[in-house]
Amino acid sequence: MIDLLDTSPEIHIDPAEYRRLLGYPRDHEICDRAQELAHSACEWYRHWGRPWLYARQAAGIELDGDRMVIDGAEFTSQRLAAILRQAEAHGGFLVAVSAGPEAEEEAQRRWLDEKPDEYFFLETYASAVVEHLITVAGARLCGWADGEGMAVLPHYSPGYSLWDISEQTQLLRLVKSRIALPGPLDTLDSGALRPKKSQLAVFGLTRQVDRVARLADLVPCQNCSLSNCSFRRQPYRRAPVGANYSVNTKALARWASERLSLETRPDGAIAARFRYDGTTCTNMGRPLVFQYDVLLGPPEDGYQIRELHCAPTPGDTGHTAMCQYIANAGPLMAAIEREKPLLGQPLKSVLAWRRETSPAGCYCDAASRDYKWGLALETIHFALYKNEQPR
Numbered sequence: 001m002i003d004l005l006d007t008s009p010e011i012h013i014d015p016a017e018y019r020r021l022l023g024y025p026r027d028h029e030i031c032d033r034a035q036e037l038a039h040s041a042c043e044w045y046r047h048w049g050r051p052w053l054y055a056r057q058a059a060g061i062e063l064d065g066d067r068m069v070i071d072g073a074e075f076t077s078q079r080l081a082a083i084l085r086q087a088e089a090h091g092g093f094l095v096a097v098s099a100g101p102e103a104e105e106e107a108q109r110r111w112l113d114e115k116p117d118e119y120f121f122l123e124t125y126a127s128a129v130v131e132h133l134i135t136v137a138g139a140r141l142c143g144w145a146d147g148e149g150m151a152v153l154p155h156y157s158p159g160y161s162l163w164d165i166s167e168q169t170q171l172l173r174l175v176k177s178r179i180a181l182p183g184p185l186d187t188l189d190s191g192a193l194r195p196k197k198s199q200l201a202v203f204g205l206t207r208q209v210d211r212v213a214r215l216a217d218l219v220p221c222q223n224c225s226l227s228n229c230s231f232r233r234q235p236y237r238r239a240p241v242g243a244n245y246s247v248n249t250k251a252l253a254r255w256a257s258e259r260l261s262l263e264t265r266p267d268g269a270i271a272a273r274f275r276y277d278g279t280t281c282t283n284m285g286r287p288l289v290f291q292y293d294v295l296l297g298p299p300e301d302g303y304q305i306r307e308l309h310c311a312p313t314p315g316d317t318g319h320t321a322m323c324q325y326i327a328n329a330g331p332l333m334a335a336i337e338r339e340k341p342l343l344g345q346p347l348k349s350v351l352a353w354r355r356e357t358s359p360a361g362c363y364c365d366a367a368s369r370d371y372k373w374g375l376a377l378e379t380i381h382f383a384l385y386k387n388e389q390p391r
Helices: 015-022 032-048 078-086 101-112 116-147 165-175 209-214 249-258 323-338 347-352 366-385
Strands: 003-006 052-057 061-064 067-070 073-076 091-098 151-156 198-206 260-264 270-279 287-296 305-312
Touching: 003 116, 015 032, 015 116, 015 249, 032 101, 032 116, 052 116, 061 078, 067 078, 073 165, 078 151, 078 198, 091 116, 091 151, 091 165, 101 116, 116 151, 116 198, 165 198, 249 260, 249 366, 260 366, 270 366, 287 366, 305 323, 305 366, 323 366, 347 366
Parallel strands: none
Antiparallel strands: 003 052, 052 091, 061 067, 067 073, 091 198, 151 198, 260 270, 270 287, 287 305
């Protein structure tokens, strides 16, 4: 049984990944005030951040339809169960990583001191740390598995598509069952983690290395940007030929895998559903989840956008903490329902759609809503065109 604990992992955030999380277009070079804020966030975290990662091998994983039993605990995830079954996985790893509570607490102090820019850059840097830690954990597990003649599968987490976030509480209980974690980590009643800059994940493990190599979606390398990796089986996935996206393709690949579902209807139309996870800019950064439903025409019609709909996911309460919702909920929700960008146009039109970069997590202004519609449509475009040249 493998246990991995690192209480002082090296943090090297790829500048391109940090820019992506800040919401800047691909290849955009930040400068002046933004560069100063980015450097300040990095330096603060270097001195005061307390990141850690932990991984332990699961004693066993059993599959029954969409149901999984991991070390005696039952979970339900259609997507993760399909990944494990397709790879003929015989086991897996339970992973927990955290950027620590320090950055979150400092960011909140900056917000209360009316320094929203400083707050945003530090919050975003802590998110980049979490992504980096998951990548590092996966790379280390890949290294061990390669030496044992096995392969590690892409990670999956509660809150991803087709895995209810409420099951995070039970997963954390499993993670904690063997040791005391090196830092605080708990779940709220909703299943969200505290500190919020943390992540739990399951990595499948299989002896069917050849099978994984033949099935591209089962190779984590395509979604891993770790440079100089000795265990890479396939290149990092790049953009479809001719596509010029506004965000990094690594993000699109991950969102297409974790947040997007596609259904082909008998008439050839495509029903797409995209999940957006964000936070309010006030009220302590309350998490919110919105759902985007898009109906597209068949490929021969250029995936014409026939229907668009955006609304909070059933059961979401975070959106009620947005400042504009509190001020006047009716007009805000009506605007979200009314706005249908690019309706009637081919899906590829999103590549030419010039919209303001507005990475705020809330929906209070039109620019931030357009920005999120762009993310949803670009993710759908990436998923449909990733194996072919756009028409």
